[in-house]
Amino acid sequence: MNKSVLFGAMTVASLAAGAAAAGTLExxxxxxxxxxxxxxxxxGFAAPDANGEWKGFDVAVCRAVAAAVLGDGxxxxxxxxxxxxxxxxxxxxxxxxxxxxxxxxxxRDVDLKFTFVGVNYYDGQGFxxxxxxxxxxxxxLDGATVCIQTGTTTELNLADFFxxxxxxxxxxxxxxxxxAQQQYLAGACDVFTTDASxxxxxxxxxxxxxxxxxxxxxxxxxxxxxxxxxxxNEWGDIVRWxxxxxxxxxxxxxxxxxxxxxxxxTNNPEINRLLGTEGTLGEMLGLSxxxxxxxxxxxxxxxxxxxxxxxxxxxxGLARGLNAQWTDGGLIYSPPFR
Amino acid sequence: xxxxxxxxxxxxxxxSVPASAPPVNAAGPVKWLKDNLFDGxxxxxxxxxxxxxIFLILSNTMPWVINGIxxxxxxxxxxxxxxxxxxxxxxxxxxxxxxxxxxxxxxxxMYWRPALAFAMLFVAFAPVLFFDLPRKLLIFTGxxxxxxxxxxxGGPIVNPILALVGLIVGYMVFVRLEKTSFxxxxxxxxxxxxxxxSLSKVIGSDSAIFSIGYLETVxxxxxxxxxxxxxxxxxxxxxxxxLGIALALGRQSSMPLIKYVCVIFIExxxxxxxxxxxxxxxxxxxYFFPPGSGVxxxxxxxxxxxxxxxxxxxxxxxxxxxxxxxGQYEAADSLGLDYAQATRLIILxxxxxxxIPGIVxxxxxxxxxxxxxxxxxxxxxxxxIRGPILAxxxxxxxxxxxxxxxxxxxxxxxxxxxxYSQWLERRLATDH
Numbered sequence: 001m002n003k004s005v006l007f008g009a010m011t012v013a014s015l016a017a018g019a020a021a022a023g024t025l026e027x028x029x030x031x032x033x034x035x036x037x038x039x040x041x042x043x044g045f046a047a048p049d050a051n052g053e054w055k056g057f058d059v060a061v062c063r064a065v066a067a068a069v070l071g072d073g074x075x076x077x078x079x080x081x082x083x084x085x086x087x088x089x090x091x092x093x094x095x096x097x098x099x100x101x102x103x104x105x106x107x108r109d110v111d112l113k114f115t116f117v118g119v120n121y122y123d124g125q126g127f128x129x130x131x132x133x134x135x136x137x138x139x140x141l142d143g144a145t146v147c148i149q150t151g152t153t154t155e156l157n158l159a160d161f162f163x164x165x166x167x168x169x170x171x172x173x174x175x176x177x178x179x180a181q182q183q184y185l186a187g188a189c190d191v192f193t194t195d196a197s198x199x200x201x202x203x204x205x206x207x208x209x210x211x212x213x214x215x216x217x218x219x220x221x222x223x224x225x226x227x228x229x230x231x232x233n234e235w236g237d238i239v240r241w242x243x244x245x246x247x248x249x250x251x252x253x254x255x256x257x258x259x260x261x262x263x264x265x266t267n268n269p270e271i272n273r274l275l276g277t278e279g280t281l282g283e284m285l286g287l288s289x290x291x292x293x294x295x296x297x298x299x300x301x302x303x304x305x306x307x308x309x310x311x312x313x314x315x316x317g318l319a320r321g322l323n324a325q326w327t328d329g330g331l332i333y334s335p336p337f338r
Numbered sequence: 339x340x341x342x343x344x345x346x347x348x349x350x351x352x353x354s355v356p357a358s359a360p361p362v363n364a365a366g367p368v369k370w371l372k373d374n375l376f377d378g379x380x381x382x383x384x385x386x387x388x389x390x391x392i393f394l395i396l397s398n399t400m401p402w403v404i405n406g407i408x409x410x411x412x413x414x415x416x417x418x419x420x421x422x423x424x425x426x427x428x429x430x431x432x433x434x435x436x437x438x439x440x441x442x443x444x445x446x447x448m449y450w451r452p453a454l455a456f457a458m459l460f461v462a463f464a465p466v467l468f469f470d471l472p473r474k475l476l477i478f479t480g481x482x483x484x485x486x487x488x489x490x491x492g493g494p495i496v497n498p499i500l501a502l503v504g505l506i507v508g509y510m511v512f513v514r515l516e517k518t519s520f521x522x523x524x525x526x527x528x529x530x531x532x533x534x535x536s537l538s539k540v541i542g543s544d545s546a547i548f549s550i551g552y553l554e555t556v557x558x559x560x561x562x563x564x565x566x567x568x569x570x571x572x573x574x575x576x577x578x579x580x581l582g583i584a585l586a587l588g589r590q591s592s593m594p595l596i597k598y599v600c601v602i603f604i605e606x607x608x609x610x611x612x613x614x615x616x617x618x619x620x621x622x623x624x625y626f627f628p629p630g631s632g633v634x635x636x637x638x639x640x641x642x643x644x645x646x647x648x649x650x651x652x653x654x655x656x657x658x659x660x661x662x663x664x665g666q667y668e669a670a671d672s673l674g675l676d677y678a679q680a681t682r683l684i685i686l687x688x689x690x691x692x693x694i695p696g697i698v699x700x701x702x703x704x705x706x707x708x709x710x711x712x713x714x715x716x717x718x719x720x721x722x723i724r725g726p727i728l729a730x731x732x733x734x735x736x737x738x739x740x741x742x743x744x745x746x747x748x749x750x751x752x753x754x755x756x757x758y759s760q761w762l763e764r765r766l767a768t769d770h
Binding site: 039040041042043044046047048049050052077079080081082084085088089091092181182201202204205206207314315316 | 433434437713717725737
């Protein structure tokens with residue numbers, strides 16, 4: 001008891017010391033590098049390629065922020081974190097931001113004292129079943145055996161879903177995603193359930209992906225987004241608006257192909273404000289006028305990043321779905337640049 | 339009356355009958371088979387069953403291995419080549435071997451540096467392991483840590499040289515003053531070593547001397563793969579052995595303070611799982627050091643693993659000490675040897691000999707435990723497989739090939755250690 005009080009006090013003291021120090025923006029600029037927390041590896045979202053270069057959907061957010069702040073999308077120190085170490089790494093100041101497919105929940109926001117600056121991917125729990133099973137909907141799964149990772153929110157969501165629909169199921173508890181793939185392929189369970197993006201990525205690795213279907217039901221909300229520490233709102237604003245800049249760029253049709261042309265000035269005042277030829281938005285953030293221009297130049301707008309890493313042209317083959325622009329019926333929506 | 343005289347006998351053999359070959363079933367392969375494989379009904383059944391099992395295992399795995407594809411850019415391409423037939427995709431090994439061995443961030447053009455350090459490791463260890471070799475080789479062993487540090491992490495050669503000089507000066511001061519007072523000599527040695535080490539600060543980092551022998555620096559975060567396992571294993575075993583012996587002796591000490599410090603340390607460490615200590619090293623210490631400063635993660639992990647295995651080695655050595663007959667201690671005392679002499683000349687040589695199997699057991703276990711660092715997001719061999727390689731869109735879904743390769747590498751090292759220890763036991767056997 002005494003010891004935990006002592007450690008708690010020390011933690012608070014060190015956090016206070018960290019917060020009292022110079023702002024994160026000044027730290028990053030002085031260092032010349034952005035420390036960005038990513039996963040140790042998740043297909044399509046963050047993984048080093050054969051040359052050791054980090055690639056992926058979350059990685060693109062890190063690079064965009066680095067470009068906005070430092071003008072160089074490669075000025076990032078990627079700090080790999082596991083599900084267990086990610087929050088302490090952020091809280092202790094080891095990383096400046098975390099872009100690691102982390103679900104935005106109330107307790108993480110309030111209790112762990114983080115600020116989720118937005119959502120870069122709307123995920124949700126889905127189901128995968130072999131085609132020969134002949135189910136078209138998750139509601140047909142009465143009495144099915146379900147492979148499910150233990151100790152996750154997916155386990156609870158699954159129970160809720162089946163209870164709400166008044167059907168029964170038999171869980172097959174498994175430990176890791178890799179084990180789940182093996183068990184599912186070996187026929188130990190009829191259905192495999194996890195986040196829809198994970199299901200798609202998993203199915204892409206099967207020898208015969210066309211023999212398996214993703215059922216249409218999505219039974220939970222998993223908004224994934226980058227987050228920063230409480231206590232430095234200026235830094236939070238920078239990360240938030242960098243993400244918004246990528247989203248707005250897609251909405252306004254600014255792509256990596258026409259960026260140079262557009263940044264010379266257009267007839268659309270919002271594009272001009274975004275790319276810094278009009279107004280002082282960059283100055284307000286404490287960044288250069290071309291901050292959004294630099295961020296978009298790294299790997300294009302939101303839609304381009306999506307297509308290049310997890311979109312339908314990649315083996316993962318995710319459709320935009322909820323992650324389409326609001327103008328196309330999705331949820332991706334940025335407040336105006338004004 | 340009998341006429342059985344010599345003359346009456348028609349034939350007398352004058353030389354012995356040439357030895358005929360033994361019956362087929364009493365010698366040679368048939369006898370061996372009969373004795374070892376088909377000795378009775380029960381054993382024959384077991385033999386047949388064993389052969390069936392071996393056949394089943396091999397007939398299922400060998401086509402997979404022999405039919406393996408070694409050249410393909412992705413898993414999908416590999417499966418296309420295989421076209422539905424059984425076969426392994428070893429192509430992941432030929433494409434990512436460098437990441438498995440060195441981690442994904444170690445600069446490719448500098449692979450020769452850790453490779454050279456690895457080759458020199460054998461030269462450095464040879465005189466320690468095989469004591470028939472000339473003793474002068476030990477000088478190289480003493481230099482090796484500094485050379486290896488310089489090769490793997492890079493930087494100016496002045497740093498390791500200063501560290502070495504500091505160590506030597508400190509030791510010489512210690513030896514000079516040892517006669518007067520042990521504690522004072524120790525203090526003076528540490529101070530003089532520290533003076534030498536701080537020289538690099540005095541010179542200033544932009545001095546020309548730092549450009550001599552400059553190798554490009556590689557931060558600890560960029561180390562990975564099997565190299566990281568080897569580095570952790572070698573460093574931690576070498577450091578924990580002396581520490582463990584000191585702890586074991588301390589636990590036997592008659593001085594209560596030393597004794598209880600050692601007892602509490604050993605019991606505490608043995609009561610805590612290694613993974614907890616690793617989390618403390620990587621996560622908790624991050625809170626206590628200001629961001630950006632603090633001790634390198636590699637060193638934090640080395641300290642934790644070393645402390646952990648030292649506690650276990652201490653208990654093994656204590657077993658060896660306890661197994662020595664009391665007469666040995668008394669004989670040493672009766673010769674008029676002081677504690678240091680008795681321990682060094684009489685007690686430890688015998689106690690350590692008894693402890694060899696236990697120590698080797700700990701060393702092998704420690705080496706395999708280094709894969710636990712993957713849970714604190716260091717990319718050792720297993721971390722590389724579970725993280726970057728399986729998470730790449732190219733190779734997601736390959737398991738057996740990667741983990742078999744990891745198992746093979748670990749087996750080679752661990753089997754080597756165990757063979758060495760058996761040789762050592764035979765070499766040291768004096769109870770013939």
